[in-house]
Amino acid sequence: MSPAILISDLTFSWPDGEPVFDGLDLVLGTGRTALIGTNGSGKSTLLRLVAGALTPARGTVRVEGTLGYLPQDLTLDAGRPVDDVLGIAATRRALAAVERGDADPVHYTTIGDDWDVDDRARETLDRFGLGHVGLDRPVGALSGGEAVLLGLAGQLLRRPGVLVLDEPTNNLDRAARERLYATVAAWSGVLLLVSHDRELLDLADQVAELHDGGLRLFGGSFSEYEHALAVEQEAAQRAVRAAESDVRRQKRELADAHVTLARRVRFGQKKWDTKREPKAIMNQRKREAQVSAGKYRGLHEDRLASALDRLTSAEDAVRDDATIRVDLPATAVPALRRVAVVRDAVLRNGARIDLDVYGPERIALLGANGSGKTTLLSALAGRLPAERGEVDVAVPVRLLPQRLDVLDDDLSIVANVHRLAPEAGDNAIRARLARFLFRGARAQRPVGSLSGGERFRATLAALMLAEPAPQLLLLDEPTNNLDLASTRQLGEALAAYQGALVVASHDLGFLHTLGITRWLRLDGALSESDPPAA
Template identity: 85%
Template sequence: MSSALSPAALAISDLTFIWPDGQPVFTGLDLTVGAGRTALIGANGSGKSTLLRLLTGELTPTGGTVRVDGALAYLPQDLTLDAARPVDDVLGIAATRRALAAIERGSADPVHYATVGDDWDVDERARSELDRFGLGHLDLDRRVGTLSGGEAVLLGLAGQLLRRPRVLLLDEPTNNLDRAARERLYATVTAWPGVLLLVSHDRELLELVDQVAELRDGTARLFGGTLSEYEAALAVEQEAAQRAVRVAEGDVRRQKRELADAHVKLARRLRYGQKMWDTKREPKAIMAARKREAQVSAGKHRGMHEERLASARERLATAEEAVRDDAIIRIDLPATAVPPGRRVLTVRDAVLRNGVRLSLDVYGPERIALLGANGSGKTTLLSTLVGTVPPRSGEVDIAVPVRLLPQRLDVLDDDLSIVANVHRMAPAAGDNAIRARLARFLFRGARAERPVGTLSGGERFRATLATLLLAEPAPQLLLLDEPTNNLDLASARQLGEALAAYQGALVVASHDLTFLRTLGITRWLTLDRAPRSVP
């Protein structure tokens, strides 16, 4: 980077953003990010992807300012490529290459020279970027329809880097990437010289950052260091917050006792005063004066203790707000249970669409991890198991109700509410029953009425999972294709804990080994040209 250039930076000041339906995301958000690698983390629905879209200008703030100093590049979470587009078009160099070709054919048109500018080595730069990401085998004129999901992500990233940005925004860049591709991404992130702001649930990637920006309750807090250092600092903070809650709870109990004692003393004084009045042992005027004084004194005493109790309760409420209580998804649904030994699925001498041969038997509540490089056929196998992609030959027999949670989460109607989507899958279920079950997936009250199209990636995942599991008949075989792609760190952990309570059979395709190890996997199956089990 030239020293003549001012330092690249992102500056957000007093940012407010409200969706058209009135749902607020940010109110008065402030955040400044300079050179280095910054991780943007937060619960699903906290606004991480929304903030990136505001930085790119794709969304317009309701109020406040967003400033980006330096050329910006952005890799979105859900990169969708038209299958008919050539590689050079995705890289953003198609027009430059056409202009170069025209000049090489002898054209002197100034338009072509203006298009090329200083980019006479565009092909060499493109090949270099493709090589960096393991895509050197791609022809620049090739159509992208034959690429795997992971290859498409890397191609999109290569195209962004070809623009020579000084500010790079990455939204879940490891989604769909196999191990080799992730290593290339890690190397790129480690060597990045400018401003990098990334959203990710990949713990290895988050160990490469210089600082963590946490979005919570519409505000942003910066923590210096990696994810592990952030978690250590947060643990210390939470321990102190829990101690403060215990102290505040003790204070509330003490103030309640003192207030009760004050009531008892007041009652005694009133009884004594009434007794003196009834026996008329002193002049009436003196007794009336003493009675008033006693009532005033007792009232002040009681008021003092009530104020102390109210103050103690306020301190407790403040202390409790500092303690995080991340809700848990619960999917312990009895109707999904499969007895041990019961046949779930059989695959006999099947040849998948990509040429992979496979035989497989699954019995009882087995948990199978499906591994393999991008393009090895994991998604194809799952689609074959549910019948949407028939095998070239062989037999596939499913003996229990089955549901597939696809990578793209495209099984829901965006225009319908979460409740309405569940009704589509379980038409006989009553509204109250559906709402009660949705509460297990953290959709309570008005949240269950939100249109699916307005949900964040993690919320959409939960809504899709809920719709599939609450379907009738209940699935006793659940197929998951890269389920942690759209989840924040806490949600990925919660999903692992929730799936531990699922009583049916699981087949999970994932590159996230940390997540897979939480599921109690009973069998590891790696797909390549000859599928094999992994101990």
Template identity: 65%
Template sequence: MSTSPRIICSALSFAWPDGTAVFDGLQLAVGPGRTGLVGVNGSGKSTLLKLVAGALTPTGGRTDTVGEIGYLPQNAALDTGLRVDRALGIAGIRAALLAVEAGDASEENFAAVGDDWDVEERARATLDQLGLGHVGLDRTIGEMSGGECVLLRLAALLLARPSVLLLDEPTNNLDLYARERLHAAVAQWSGVLVVVSHDRVLLDLVDRIADLRDGEITWYGGNLSAYEEALAVEQEAAERMVRVAESDVQRQKRELADAQVTLARRRRFGQKKWDTKREPKVIMAQRRREAQVSAGKYRIMHTTKLAEARERLDEAVEAVRDDDEIRIELPATEVHSGVGVLRLRELRLRYGARATGEFTIHGPERIALVGRNGAGKTTLLRTIAGELAPVSGEAQALVPTRFLPQRLDVLDETLSVVQNVKRFAPAASDNEIRARLARFLFRGARANQSAGTLSGGERFRASLAALLLAQPAPRLLMLDEPTNNLDLASVRALTAALGSYRGALVVASHDVPFLESIGVTRWLLLDGELRDTAGPSVHPAIESGD
């Protein structure tokens, strides 16, 4: 049997304690190379990685891995009091090295060091590779930003040299510079790598795509761009088959109707002959029985053909993906060109960031707010939204404003989606709200779901709907890292929704492809001071301090 690293899932099944099934007999084999695992929110991508990593126990089947596993989960917090060398897993080896250097040549110390005499050099080289060269091994986690902690966890995995690496949304909360460092590390990976991500740049570095849908994996060779091209061809063919099947159903319906007219005509003719008694009664009765048998066969034949046509239509429809897009009209959000929507005067924020002089945003500008983790982007948005008071100066919103934070806490967990929207639009009727929620893909019973039971993608859509359907309509909309934890289909839905928004838009994000897809007209960099910049291409030199 081959000893090359690999992952094998055999008849893998898993259900949550409430009985909700995620997988039922999943088969999966992943060999060396970079694999991008994609699928809609709730399809089980993170659950699958946890099962492979051993963080969850399957309810049936098994997972087998050849090679040591390294696993980077989503949003895993580190103890703020933890030292960097402990987070890297080298504290014990460092202590033994220091003891040997101090003259303690005990067998215990030599055993602890093993072959890792250069562990400190390798640790510093790995930290430097990920843009953490300034981080000392004796520093504590509490002195580092959230993005630096993600890179530190990746550094620990790289130092451990696992042959199987599992990454779950690794670029969430990373600034543009940190993302580039992570992209470079992934591009150089030589073992088995499985990554779950909505980061298009990262997914364009993989060798193959595993599409998880309805509890099954479909494989596509090449990166994300190649996958989307292949999927588009598949969907075009599937939609063509639907049209053919629909046409066949209509034809079979017409033939059945024609058959029924023919049979009715025959019955009338037979009845007329019976009434006129032109032939002996015995012969006429025999002919009636034969006609009834023939008519029954004729009817069954056409009914069967119609049923078969409908079955082919159902199969064709099933092959078409139901990844609906948000289609809305928001005329009330319109802001005419040149109208001021926000004015900042000599603004100083908590933690030191500032906007010197007078800074004005006009409608309907689409502004990307970029900067390193910890630069103050969220603080600026919360100050504009009125959630935080500035240290000095003024942030004056001149139009109705809404803010969607990263934590998506605008919803009341105990209320339904309809009731949550009603909180923001009290004058709107339930029927009006339901009609508009259907455009956000909350149709029928889905609109009655409690906010506390929504998936990540559904929660985001409900939050966005509540803000965009608010009264008065928002003419300045601010979003803080809106694509974090969204699958690719949800990102497309968000892009479509923002395409209908006619007001001024400010988006803090590190997701450059997304920012470009929503038609950003102005780029603002917050790097101690807020200023206009030419675009995202300038960030490496600015953010790295080079």
């Protein structure tokens, strides 16, 4: 059969009973499909179900063809050799045994038709800029971005007909992203990917959107999907305005109906009082008037109820993207106050750093994978001392790391914030968490149950609400776990942050939304850089 992903009546809930999917159907054949949706909508969960890492409560998930799966949270044992991660270690051992003259049939079974496995591995590694990586080398020596590319290379060596990628551009520098784009553009099988990278999403042949528990397919790239959605939402807004106008009209007509009925009652009572007709006729007229009035009033009430129903339906079609709000005055730093200084410092990777940070400037930190961006941020945060030199920070500082390992998975969001702000009252913390879209019972959810984007928001909330409030905020690849709507929301939120900001990111589009005042590039040493094109 041709490679395909076949999903029928898929139902899945978390152990706490919270539903994720109920009766989901999807068929994907040859082509590139971008799976999108807000954080928490179930994107990564669906990919894990396709990969067999989770079991549905009801329904079926079937993959026709060999499956390659690259998870978002790829973790590799630092001591594992590269060939083991690539999945070719056993084949290489069998080849080495045969070359030594060992004719055990087990070796030939292990090798199969893969006699050129070393050449294929080297060719695949070269394609991803990893030609310098030895097959016997431990993966602990690789950077985060190199580890992601290595994981992808391992999946491609399996010759999959179906490839599933979850945020594959995380931790990748620009050159590595270009290699990934080329691989995706040339893919001829079934590809299902989740990403916040617009350039990658625009390589898709169709977009599958998870929204309100359902799934819709749009033909075309992500940009074409955005255009179609904008047209749809514009029509939905017009429908709301028309429905609101109709409701106002029906309310006026109902009020007019009440006035008309009141006049009829007064007129009928006046005739009754004057008794110009026999009593039996008067009673009959009164009963007929009451029936007629009831029908008249009911007609207008039904029209109003129908108008309200149409308004509700129209409003349901309009999307309401909630916005993160960061408006904490305690984070403000006076202009030109020096908040951090790095002098004659040498980082662990040998990079030499001289840097002054003033409030409330916004610094973008650029550089290839392995250039030392994360190490520099860790040094500024006091987590990792420089090999030598001076690193001095004069204000409260907080670091939002790539791995989002700041919070305790077993504690609720509220309890985690309490750890960083022990003097704050529960009501005050809940009110502040609402700014980060954690309201009511959602603030009590354990951190371990959150999606990648929700965990990011919870971590950002905990750091921003910590006491004392951070006047120097360090962000290390902050958009890695965010969908596109959340990335936009974060940019808007940070626009209101009044402290000094240092951001390491390969997401140029995001950086350009922050009002960056200084661009720095780390490449052996730190130097000023011109703003790159978005």
